[in-house]
Amino acid sequence: MTGPQTTRRKRANGVESRQRILDATVEIAGERGYDGTSIAAVSAKCGLPPSSIYWHFKDKDDLIAAVIERSFETWLTTVDLPGDEAGTPLERVTLMAANVARSLVAAPDFLRLGLMLALERRPTEPRGRAVFLQVRDISHRRIAEIIATLFPALAEDAVETLTTYAVAGADGLFVHREVKGDSVDLVSLFELHARLIHDAAARMAGPPIRTN
């Protein structure tokens, strides 16, 4: 513990190799999914032999899980959720939606691979799927907090429902863009999404007059 740990780490190019492996894997796995990702293909794409991959990662499952983790982190940095700037709730919700839309366009690998893993239901769940669902829950809670802050009058289950709806809409719109190609204007679709969520929140939080 306290002994001979001078400055010896990062001796060779191990760290860079790890990044090269992850770069190659995220590209292949984002295109072909779990089973479609072969170690041989990753090896060919990153130029390192399979033994190097298995030196850096325990097995294929570990590699995919690491890819999910790193993709989520890089995606988080591009989201850059706004803190507590001024503006009406509608303006702030719209700004957030635009940010998320742009980040999904810029770094789509995370959500594409994650959704593929999430839809699978194999007997022994891959660790990457669990990791994705976990970070997804974190995002869910963050959004729920923001909604609760913007609309303090909302009941707790209303916040939960709106958050679920917000995330689901984002997923669906993302899928639409993945299917239809780059011509889809994700930002404007997210703008509509934000507006509808805002109106729903305002209605749910507003005074209960005019129920029908």
Place this chain on the structure above:
Amino acid sequence: MTGPQTTRRKRANGVESRQRILDATVEIAGERGYDGTSIAAVSAKCGLPPSSIYWHFKDKDDLIAAVIERSFETWLTTVDLPGDEAGTPLERVTLMAANVARSLVAAPDFLRLGLMLALERRPTEPRGRAVFLQVRDISHRRIAEIIATLFPALAEDAVETLTTYAVAGADGLFVHREVKGDSVDLVSLFELHARLIHDAAARMAGPPIRTN
């Protein structure tokens, strides 16, 4: 053509075998995706040898495409889109959404497998993916027609945007239920979805007073 076709079809149990193969395939492919579906596994599940599978289907790609086609048809029969019954637009949109939600709960294999195929981006596209996107476009047009009928004042691109949003929301909510399990009340989430779409359509179609 007009000759010796008495009543000879279905001599052995060929038709039933085809169904057994499709039943086994939709189960496995709905769980594991394209690459995760092996002919050996299908053979084991349906009890027929691989040669029978390859007698009924040209290759694995053909099998998956056939599964998509049949799943879509069985899903269509459970949707049972309402014709032209009476009611306000909101009532009719809500009814449609509830129907779709119930059908997705009853027959989720079609959309689960379809979304998995749609998210993949391999160099040579599987035929099943093309089939899914095709029937998806058919659904899209049907929904667009209904929206245009319910809200005649809507501009054409507004109908298109709303249809895209409706389909995307349905996809996302479906994914949410697939991830979170049977405890998710898909019908009530679709009810909210229908209401938001209706409000958006009414606002877009209505007089442009009170823009802010």
Place this chain on the structure above:
DNA sequence: TCCTAATTGGAGCGACCCCTACAACAGGAG
């Protein structure tokens, strides 16, 4: 300079993959 640990190179193992070849069997037609 030698020792040691981190990393790479490459061969290869057993299992599984998709798919095929071909014999065996069933039942209607003659």
Place this chain on the structure above:
DNA sequence: CTCCTGTTGTAGGGGTCGCTCCAATTAGGA
């Protein structure tokens, strides 16, 4: 009965899979 056609059964070929083993190479610490 014999044929003929649709369907099943068995065996396996050629290839890829995830993964392992181990020698070779590199660079820091002594």
